[in-house]
Amino acid sequence: MSGAVPVDIGRRPDGSIQLVLHRGDGSSVPIHPIWLRERCPDPASLDPLTLQRLFEPPDLPLDLAIVEAEAMGGDELRVGFSDGHRSVFSIAAIQAEVAALSGIHAPIRPRLWDRRLNPMPSSDWQQAVNGTGMAALLETFLTLGFVVLRNVPTTPGSVLDVARRFGHVRMTNFGDLFDVWAKAEADDLAYTGLALAPHTDNPYRDPVPGIQLLHCLINEAEGGNSTLVDGFAVAAELRRRDSEGFAMLTRTPVRYRYCDGTTELIAWRVPIELDARGEFFAINHSPRLDFVPLLPLDELDVYYRARRAFAVLLTSDDFALRFRLGPGDLEMFDNRRVLHGRTAFDGRSGARHLQGCYIDRDGPDSLYRVFCRAGRLPAA
Numbered sequence: 001m002s003g004a005v006p007v008d009i010g011r012r013p014d015g016s017i018q019l020v021l022h023r024g025d026g027s028s029v030p031i032h033p034i035w036l037r038e039r040c041p042d043p044a045s046l047d048p049l050t051l052q053r054l055f056e057p058p059d060l061p062l063d064l065a066i067v068e069a070e071a072m073g074g075d076e077l078r079v080g081f082s083d084g085h086r087s088v089f090s091i092a093a094i095q096a097e098v099a100a101l102s103g104i105h106a107p108i109r110p111r112l113w114d115r116r117l118n119p120m121p122s123s124d125w126q127q128a129v130n131g132t133g134m135a136a137l138l139e140t141f142l143t144l145g146f147v148v149l150r151n152v153p154t155t156p157g158s159v160l161d162v163a164r165r166f167g168h169v170r171m172t173n174f175g176d177l178f179d180v181w182a183k184a185e186a187d188d189l190a191y192t193g194l195a196l197a198p199h200t201d202n203p204y205r206d207p208v209p210g211i212q213l214l215h216c217l218i219n220e221a222e223g224g225n226s227t228l229v230d231g232f233a234v235a236a237e238l239r240r241r242d243s244e245g246f247a248m249l250t251r252t253p254v255r256y257r258y259c260d261g262t263t264e265l266i267a268w269r270v271p272i273e274l275d276a277r278g279e280f281f282a283i284n285h286s287p288r289l290d291f292v293p294l295l296p297l298d299e300l301d302v303y304y305r306a307r308r309a310f311a312v313l314l315t316s317d318d319f320a321l322r323f324r325l326g327p328g329d330l331e332m333f334d335n336r337r338v339l340h341g342r343t344a345f346d347g348r349s350g351a352r353h354l355q356g357c358y359i360d361r362d363g364p365d366s367l368y369r370v371f372c373r374a375g376r377l378p379a380a
């Protein structure tokens, strides 16, 4: 290997070639021939417009080998495979691909927070949408899981205009937009003046709403302050205090259900979802809608202990941000990570009217990557 080319070209006992990639962190990794073959960038292998592969898994023999390899100087690596195909690779591109696939599912690693988060992450919406603040806004949102937008027009329906800047609005049986105010014959406790403990919305739905936007049009009532809690931070604290209980909440499917005259939605989810790497992926916490199966007594002892501890932490002053939304304020939060709630309000003391909607979780992710591609943010 030359100093400028971080790939070793060696021989295997059968005479074929073994490539070993040296990574920026000092470690090295052998490259599987099929892994490299399916990344051939030539137009016979990869459609140049869609960047989609032009062959299927059975088209590659399992005993595929690398039979030729030559570092051309600079960034180029020429490789020949035992199926007769030859291609030229960018070593930097291979390194970037290895790094990208060893990372996490989101474009930015989350930074956990509790009540000490200061300052409150907020952005002026008019500046963001008309100027250059959008990239920074996205970075804040993806890192912390929420942001408060100020100066959003208080015209009814504006929440949909904001949402469409970030992704596709997810219509549900509540419509594309829902009004949050106290009303007679409420079909959800959200539509009363009762306090709402921190929760995630709609765990009974598939898919669960990814991101929620709540826009304040009027808030003249006594009470009705907003709460946000970082569910990942609380789950991490539960894991620290009670690893057995934490594990139980990551592996026990619970039934969530919503029912009205025309709808019956049921989904089974574990309260704390981890991804394949064991990283936090999502929280499902709607403590008036969760029903655990009749498990063995000792398992339920652990489950109920953990659920109680989780709920106590989620409602404790240590983790909750409490603030008041005024007219023109909009809180946008990752409904799979950040729990939301409110204090009780007295609808007779003044009007309180919020409008909300959902978008999918991947909208801001995509927008952020496009900003990175355009050089407006450093690539993650």
Ligand SMILES: [Fe+2]
Pocket (backbone or CB within 6 Å): 190, 199, 200, 201, 340
């Ligand atoms: Fe809610």
